[in-house]
Amino acid sequence: MSEVNVERQNNMNQAAVSSDELLSRLMDGELDELGLARLFKMMDQNPSLREKWLRFNSTRMHIQGVHLSSPSPSLSFANGVRDSLQGQKQRRSLRRVMAPLKPFAVAATVACMGVLVGQQLTQRTTQPLALAGSPVPTVRSMPVIPFLEQGSVSVVPASFGQSAVVSAPSEVPVESLYQELARQRLEAYSGVHAVRGALHTPVTLMTGSLARADSRSEQP
């Protein structure tokens, strides 16, 4: 065997003896912090030291005359406890990392809920009310319903002096701004005429009472 190998073997033997002796000293409470740290380092590299510790303690109990009516001690029992505690430790670390993010998560959830509720509300659009006796609207007299932000609700003046709560239409791109404006006016115009059409009776047609009422309201 070459000198290098002899040296290496000696070092390994030295390390092996040292770890066993550290275990023996730990058995007797004769180990300090530094020694314990060194022992743990060795145990990380040499798991068989755990089994040796188990045997040392078992031997001590037999020497002292302690006999137990329990299964022989095994590594599997301690492994189960160790794995369980390591799992708990990992979960606790994860909770500690996630804890500062919790308020943000709550705020984000609330914001999402608000957006969803708002979307639901915008889908329920209400038509402006038209009443008998109101003048026929013209395009010029139609108010321009301003573009409102999605999900917002506001009170806007309806065409015939009435107030109505309307839901704002969905936000549209700039390119179709005029299209949207025309659509709104057409809707209102159609709605009014539909109502007026329903209001027309043979009596109102014959007497022209409806037309007179309209013209009176148009006068300044």
Added chain:
Amino acid sequence: MSTGSALDDDSDRLLVERTQRGDLRAFDLLVLKYQSRVMHVVMRFVRDVDEAEDVAQEAFIKAYSAINNFRGDSAFYTWLFRIATNAAKNHLVARGRRTPVLDVDIDDALMHDENQRLVEDESPEAALETQELEAVIKRAVQDLPDELQTALCLREFDGLSYEDIAVIMNCPIGTVRSRIFRGRETVDQKVAALLSGEPV
């Protein structure tokens, strides 16, 4: 000799302190050391071995969670024993079984006969294994060279410190340390051979 002796106190103190600083490896050594005793205590309440093992493991997990509450007023094993007993009782209550009328004392948990040897309450096979192991250990200790045997026995039987043994044997503490280690190592080789099925 009861459990929780001065020998255990010395080695437990360092491991408990280390555990309290969050080192799982230190607690692992405590589990390895005391698992038999905790199992024995739990099995006084829970007869089924698998069930007892679960309860015993749970007791250790509870002990780890509460380790910072251990002040050192009592021996670590005494504190652990109480946790194990409570865990076993709680298990019985949870299962709808009645707990024993008489509580289990820490010394009675390990049944002693008049010769201070524990009465075995185990299966014949386990009893045979224990007897065989005991015989091997006894023979191994007797076969040790005198100085190793003396040092080891003064330590294991009488619980003397290294300093006291050094005074008795009229040698340096380092020599005492070395002799005890070599004695343990020699006995352990015989025990390891028996447990692995090799000829002793």
